[in-house]
Amino acid sequence: MADPTAPLLRVEGLIKAFPNLIALDGVSLDVNPGEIVAVLGHNGSGKSTLVKVLAGAYIADGGTVSLADGTGLHIIHQDLALVGELSAVENLALVKRTGPSGGAPIRRGAERERTRELVSRFGEVFDLDAPVRALTPAQRAIVAISRALDGWEHPANVIVLDESTESLHRSEVETLFAAVRRLAAEGAGVIFVSHRLDEVLSLAHRVVVLRDGRKVADEPVSGVDHTRLVELITGSSAAAVAGAPAGARRPGAVPALRVRGLQGGTVEHLDLDVLPGEIVGVAGVLGSGREAVPSLLYGATEAAASEFAVAGSDHPRRSPAASLRRGVAFVPGDRARLGAVRDMNARENMTLPQLRTLTGPLGAISARREREEVGALMTEYGVRPSLPDQRFSLFSGGNQQKVVMARALRDDPVVLLLDEPTQGVDIGAKAAIYEAIERAAAAGAGVLVSSSDAKELLRLCDRVIVMRDGRGAAELEGPDLTENRLVSEGYGLA
């Protein structure tokens, strides 16, 4: 090893451009031995691109990444890249074998001993022979970190932890943080990429904030407080005004959707009323339960609730089919996998949820009526190219989403549930989708939008529920509905 005070990792002027976007615009970053650097930023700020460039998954268009002599760089991705069915011992052995060659017999005893030694550095040793999927998320993270450590010749390496706290329960975060502190104390450099502001402030020595691909701050933790961080992340001061609250809300009407005590997946408890004509947003960081709400309400994933009513009447047994019959429509966030059947054409996808209205005598689908109706829908929602028989997968992302929206709105739903309605969609399609959502609300539908895009929620919603740790933590409306409040409530800084 060379100079002990020189940076272990030096990133200089990193540039990465995509066709419509500059994801990294001259980002520089140093990591010193024993230092924990937190990298913060919103969705689309360039955080994940930075990690991918460091991991070698993307090739930078400019700039350099250099490591000190003999320093290793290890990336621990969000999903940890462990094999769930294998034990901790086996997961470690996948990367580094104890035997001399691939064909040599496995030395189980030696492997288990080495795993125990590595894991014990981070506290109590857990069951190393259980499949890792049976471990707690924090234990899994420790297995992943141990695997990265395995084979370090000296402690001064750089480890990048990519948002690995988000699947962790609060109590487990401390376990993981203790492990990270331990690493740094031994001389490693740590880059910690996270959504959780307050926790990161307690862990990191230095904070780097990215916004729109640029580094907007690189300061010691002691120099920033919560308010300042939120300002840095959003780029707007706390006094900035809210977006335009549109609104066809009908106060006093019977709620289109009324839920008490919704529970399931990452959601622990949520009460919710959506009035006809109202657009209600659901915000929150990943893992807060925000992303699960629409599919729970639709019955796509198993959910329990003490009270659940659609347009005033009880809706106890929820499944997608039952929800559709009640006039509840859903646009999933994972368009490619769940939004539509990729191998069918646009016409077949649009009419799939409701085919009975198209059948004639002998139960056949009337090709003429189907064509007419689909043609009208494609014109109404501006799907391009307007080819009903083109395979769904061949449309662009924005036009795929228009097809899915048109399908959801085809039968004038009472409740419209949207999960990330404009993810991966170009600007033009975005405007068209917003317009479609607003028209649905104007026609009297109660709309619920779950989104990670604060600007989108400000643009669309009358009211936003901010979720944190599986619960509705705040409800913002009118002058309180600002990007600043959305972010600070989401991070639990208010």
Place this chain on the structure above:
Amino acid sequence: MSTSRSDILRALSFRNISAVYIFIVIFAVFAIWIPDRFLQPGVWRSLLDAEALTGLAAIAALIPLVAGSLNLAVGAQVGFSAIVSAWFLSKAGLPIAIQLPAVILAGALIGLVTALVITRLRVEPIIATLGMSSILLAGMAWVSGSQQILDLGPDYGKLATTQWGGVTVPVYVLFAVALVTWYVLERTPAGRRMYAVGFNPEAARLAGVGVEGIRVWSLVAGGAIAALAGALLTSRINAGDPTVGPSFLLPALTAVFLGSTQFKGGRFNVWGTVVAMYVLAVGIKGLQLAGSPRWVNDLFYGLALLLAVALSQWESTARRGSAVGRVLSRIGIGRKG
């Protein structure tokens, strides 16, 4: 509706109707090679008749496959139903009017049991049907004592051998079943939902499709059609033969997979299946007439199955969806996408 020149060209392209071109090549080769034996009307009539049962077996495999279940038990289903047909007539002494519906009902029940194993016990279709296949083979051996069942009475044999206009009954049955299947798959909401379930069960479920019900009904329908093929098989050879049924599996699946590359751009479909089945049969017949040994059958079907899958993979790389590729990738042995 207007049909442009490019639509016609696409409809006639090799990729869309390769089986028709392959048929022309096969026909030309044998017509030149062995014209005296190959170009006989009797040969063609018997071919049409003999392969009608393969066609029924293929449709019995096709229907569940559209909804995403690869059925490896289809040969055993045909064979078991053939034995049960004979047993009902000779040992139980049932009249044909009761025996025939009873056989078809039994076939539907076998389909139902398979479906429940798949949907309730959550066993992968390929494993579930492999297990069912073995159980049915055991059942066949048990019922028949591994012997032919004879004494079916004087009338049963006429069922499959009666001719109308020079064509035997099974051919009419095949085309009637194919027509109904085509109508349901291509024209009705049920068929639309079956394809959706086969392509992407999760997305279909979110679109309000009752995925489990569709899976169950498609296997029940396939079981009933396999039983019909079995009943006609016993009539055709006028005996319950425990060895014949299982040999229907490979030709049936080959026809379904090769058929998916025809007409509908990568979708499993009825007419593609029927055409592919007859094209393969003509090839076999020609080889037999030219004096090749019997093992050439197996070689031919094996090669044709591999070719059909390769052909569909090639199609999927050309941005056309491939039914075969999806089935393979679902069971973890194919390319992604």
